[in-house]
Amino acid sequence: MSHYAKTEPGVLTRSLTAAGRVPDGVRDWWAGASRWQRWGIYGLALLLAIIAPHPIIASFMSPFTDWTSLLFNPIGTFVLLAIGLNIVVGQAGLLDLGFVAFYAIGAYTLAYLGTAHGFPFWPTLIMAIFLAAVSGVILGSPTLRLRGDYLAIVTLGFGEIVRITAVNTDEIGGSRGITPIPHPPNLFGVEFLLDPLPYYYLILAMIILAIVFSLRLERSRVGRAWTAIREDEDAAELMGVPTFRFKLLAFAIGAMVGGLAGSVFASKVIFIAPTNFPFILSATILAAVLLGGAGNLPGVILGAFLVAWLPERFRGFADYRILVFGAALVLTMALRPQGLLPSRQRSAELKGGTGGGTKTAVSRRDRDDDTVEVSR
Amino acid sequence: MSRKRMVATAAMLAGALMLTACGSSPTGSGGGAALKIGFMGDLTGENSGIVIPPRNGAKLAVDEYNATNPETPIELVVYDSQGNPDQAVPLTQQAVQQDQIVGMIGPAFSGESKAVGPILEQAKIPSVSASATNPGLAQNGWVYWHRIVANDNDQGPGIAEFLIRAESPDNAFVISDDQEYSVGLADAVAQDFEAKGVTVERDQFAQAASDYSSTISKVTAANPGVVVYGGYYAQAGRLLKQLRDAGVTAVFASGDGSLDPGIISGAGASAAEGAVLACPCNIPFGATTGPLAEFSERYRAAFDTDPAIYATEGYDAATLFVDAVKAGNTTPDAINTYISGAMLDGVSKKIAFKPNGEPDVNAIFIYQVKDGSLTLLGPSTEATLG
């Protein structure tokens, strides 16, 4: 089904494809690794995360700005957001361009209830997560019947609606935002004040929770239903998967993680305003998910880390960092469109064999697969 | 042209200073170890036009001091927050913990000041902002925080009362965009108009919008005596152009954020003519004698451009720190005590602080666009429209 002339790959493409085999090789090794090898890696990753704020690491990772603060925001918050968005985009295959809305709802819930009504931290956190889920359902129920790119523009609109409503609602501070947001209470004798370190461990704990939760989901009936929807919604529906309900669930769960990220963020920063939640943040998180490899948690986390860290690491280039970031996105996608660490299952699907061939029979107009143009 | 060079120089300086900040030895040290003073604000972002002049002013003051080969030289460390609280917070942590600054000039804007204030307060680092005008900043009980410009609650009534005196309008149309500074200033103006019996109608547009036709329809329908816009010069220029294009001839006024030649190029010289701009700042436009003229000359010699908004305030803020160090204070606490009680006969005005960190003198100055350039009319209580 190749209606494009197949050209010989250039030197650059070939060398980068070769370079791409390294992560691919790692992934294959991982697939065959034994149980204890995997736990070893998990342990190492955790250890690395725990010692990450150490000054020696900091001096290399961030010479220009405070590393521990960066570890919390943007790195920690981006990772958490990416894990949430990955459920929607990577697992259920729904394109969401307004994910920042749930982040904002989580942050605003915590900030408003804590500041105006003195609500305690932990119950408010639960409430913020719940409210984010509810807003996910509210957004999803009218729009999830739309397909693909319609969903993208509607979610984009939703993100903007939430932000503009916050700007224009005086009860939640309007463009002034909300301040002073109370910090979390002491936990295990650790005080949450201005030192970023406890917040980093707080968000690390949340990230680990979200990872475990997300992995369990992926391997459950729900996760399989999402995969089915992602690959072929009509077929899934035909096989008895209630697709609408599962898509709504993906939205709600993704929104919960987004809301969690928002409230943890708000509990540290003292001050939030609508400018904290611009559209470009939605786009950045989406870029993180796809850059890392949608559907594969380690990839997604790596993507979020890079997207958050690189612009700060290269502060020395001050002006040029966004330029370079943009070019890097284009280049990475051209050379490794499936992301840095794609999921094995998805790349198997993309390589054809199972899905690709049969789809040709369906007219392009009717199907909603996720390839630009299929040429193999 | 000179402006472009200025921006380029600024970018290079910022880069250079950041590199210095990360470990190489301080430059320009005369005697002992240099004390570090931070400067934080938007140096590469959208509103950098308002922050580069005070940065230059501060740099001038520090350079002049270091040129005297003092026992304790001062190093000015520049932190480019792009006006974004999310960047300002980690930069401040860096400034406090790694760079060990003993004082901070800025942050330049109110949003970042809100986010950074608690950190500086906890670290007991004195700060003096040359341009953050949000009234709420003074209500946090911060003892290490100061500013040397009047807040929007002084500026708003300053604009309203001047317009009432000059134009005696029956009704006014007050416009803002959705940025915090803009809404705050517009609120203050509207409240004062209403308190003085002037009917007020309002509208607000999004910061990034370029088509203001719906706002213009509202203004034409209301047919106001004066139009006041609270906000920055980029939007003010576009708005003013579209207002005049639609045939609105009422006096147009705005605040300090619009006091920049950018409003004239944005609106076009003919549309901008006669626009009234208020500012808690004193800019030496056309000063030929006295300390202001002298300052302009030194500033021009150093930066190859005329002093613009908040340049004098930046210079004065830095001078406060310089004087504190000259008086033998080298710890943040001692410097804070000195600054809190200082009486400086500054370039911009006489500077002293109230206990909450607000300036003692809240003078508002009125400027007008005449013959395509900004001219100072005088303090808001005395100025008359030409």
Next chain:
Amino acid sequence: MFDDFVQQFLPSTVGGLAIGAIYALVALGYTMVYGVLRLINFAHSEIFMIGSFAALFVILSVGVTAPLTGVALLGFLLLLMVVAAAVSGGAAVLLEVVAYRPLRRRGAPRLAALISAIGASLFLQELFALFVIPDVFDRPGRIDTAVPRIVDRDVLFSIGNADVRTDQVIVVIAAVVVMILLDQTVARTRIGRGIRAAAQDPEAAVLMGVNIDTVVRLTFLLGGAMAGVAGVLYAMEFENLRFNIGFILGIKAFTAAVLGGIGNIRGALIGGVGLGLVENWGAIFFGSQWKDVIAFVILVVVLLFRPTGILGESLQKARA
């Protein structure tokens, strides 16, 4: 409230038509590319921005010092549009070659193209802010660059209490004329047939001897040219350009494309003008700060009742 509406309705309508015409022109690029490749060309907003700066470049090079009238104005506008359309069209083709073609060749996931688009969008914005505007136009990169006035703001005629100005009439007429040209090109020429065939069924089109690469290139060229014309009209009407003017306008134009029925050329016109009008009418009641919310709520409502937009999707039906 009702009085407000009566007083502001006609002036708001005139303003809404002018900005709506520009939305529509930009929406065409989104719609055509989407129709052929099913790809949201996020960087299209930057193609529009490049067109507006191309117009400024010509205006400055020619050295227009006073507003033009009559034949001189007409000729000059034509020149601007041709240059801007060429520059924008060229930039769009280049964008396709650099940012999208490699992905198509590899059969990349469609979302990857979206990220590539976002990357290209950021890159182009920064390229202008850092290099093009300071170096070519000798202005600071991140603030407004003023455009000399080429059309006077004379009132041409009045409808009720609304004054209609020359510049507004030019924007609307120019947009409509260009759109008719495009519509006819797609409907009647060989090129157009290729585009329609590729949009309808790429596999069959290939079998029938359509060179898809050529079609894709032409689609980007035509869509880019439309954005270039929109850039000229924008520069003439608003007279302030910035490296990020495309951002909000692009989102609006994409909304307009979906509203009218994505992939549908006439839908883009309906969607663009409809969006411009509804925004301005809504602002009468709720205030201009709610414009964007109004736009998105209308979009959701329309999609709920007509899931493929007002005129339905499909580029191939453009002739019908």
